[in-house]
Amino acid sequence: MQVTETLSEGLKHEFRIVVPAADLVTKVEARLGELKDRVRVNGFRPGKVPVAHLKRIYGRSAMVEAIEAAVRDTNAQIFTDRGFKLAAEPKVTLPSDESIVAELISGKSDLDYTVAIEVLPKIELADFKGIKITKLVADVADSEVDAGLEKIAEQNRPYAAKPEGEKAAKSDRVTISFTGGIDGKPFEGGTGEDIVVHIGSNTFIPGFEDQLIGIAPGETRTVKASFPKNYMNAALAGKDASFEVTAKSIEAPGAVTIDDDFAKTLGMESLAKLRDAVKERLGRDNTYMSRQKLKRQLLDEMDRLHKFEPPATLVDDEFNRMWKAIQGELETGARSFADENTTEEKAKVEYRGIAERRVRLGLVLAEIGEKNKVEVSEEEMRRAMVDQVRQFPGQEQQIWDYYRSNPGAVASLRAPLYEEKVVDFIVELANVTETKVSREELYKEEDEQAA
Secondary structure: OOOEEEEEOEEEEEEEEOHHHHHHHHHHHHHHHHHHOOOOOOOOOOOOOOHHHHHHHHHHHHHHHHHHHHHHHHHHHHHHHHOEEEEEEEEEEEEOOHHHHHHOOOOOOOOEEEEEEEEEEOOOOOOHHOOOOEEEEEOOOOHHHHHHHHHHHHHOEEEEEOOOHHHHHHOOOEEEEEEEEEEEEEEEEEEEEEEEEEHHHHHHOOOOOHHHHHOOOEEEEEEEOOOOOOOOOOOOOOOOOEEEEEEEEEEOOOOOOHHHHHHHOOOOOOOHHHHHHHHHHHHHHHHHHHHHHHHHHHHHHHHHHOOOOOOOHHHHHHHHHHHHHHHHHHHOOOOOOOOOOOOOOHHHHHHHHHHHHHHHHHHHHHHHHOOOOOOOOOHHHHHHHHHHHHHHOOOHHHHHHHHHOOOHHHHHHHHHHHHHHHHHHHHHEEEEEEEEEHHHHHHHEEEEHHH
């Protein structure tokens, strides 16, 4: 076997490999020898079929197997000998000329092929003890628990039919039927029966709910409103519509007293128990946000400390996934890059940078996990699968079967668990300072991004 490296540029390598025909013939003869005692051929007793006859029947397929095995084994040896860790599947180029292929299959020609690969870079890990990060911690104030209780009360507020003669007002609940049209023509999704509208909730398109103020049960009125320019249905975005709306019933909100009786309607023993439950939920939310911000700081530091060129193949794959998602979101929202105050070219540059960062950090975390023997236990995987199954009530068996028969799905569950364990490992070594902040400060950045 002859191996010649024809390209070595950064992480990219190419090799020309020549496997002698004699080596292939030896593999074919070994394969035919295995078949001799296993196959049945008419006219011959088991195990007595001449090799020459077997070769006429199975020689071609045996040679194909031999070539595949030679490529697989030779490539593995090349990569192992050089200590290569592949970033992607190798690209193998076999002979394509018909005459050469015929000679190769007949065992008269050497196997002459090329393989192109991109390898993972060697990563020099930083000293994690020198990393300084801040952990923001927010206690749950009584006022926040009170606000949480008010929100629950609002969500569970009772409604009762308004006295005869009274009309709809803001905060009332109106049950309506409607038929809509654009330019006098009906449109898909433009009709509805027994639809409940909370006036003032702003869940319908702008202007629709306010025009129901003053409507009476049984009354029909024309409501005119415009779909937002970024409406999810591009065919309706920005269009003016007219709706013939009939009010079927009107209900006014009742008072809610937050006391033990209210808590019991929610399945709690007392108001005190309900307060504890609200406080616990808010505490979990704070813990999660604190963790996310700590992780973001840590990854920023890891990115700063580990600068290397990631494999182009992995970056391209990550960028393509992201770009496809971005295009889908824009299409769904009927928006353009101009609406986002950018251009397609600038957006591509920005997202390619994000893709490079993601790939680089992924490689760094993987290197840390491998060197420090970080593993996801079977019990942790089982809990993760149980959590997934619980999200699909009534389909538990199908979900279990899906994961059992789909290694890729299992890997997608394992990956985030593994990342979190590696992050925990680094945090244990890093210099972490804990700082008390208010809930507003803890969520400040997220609130600004959502605005």
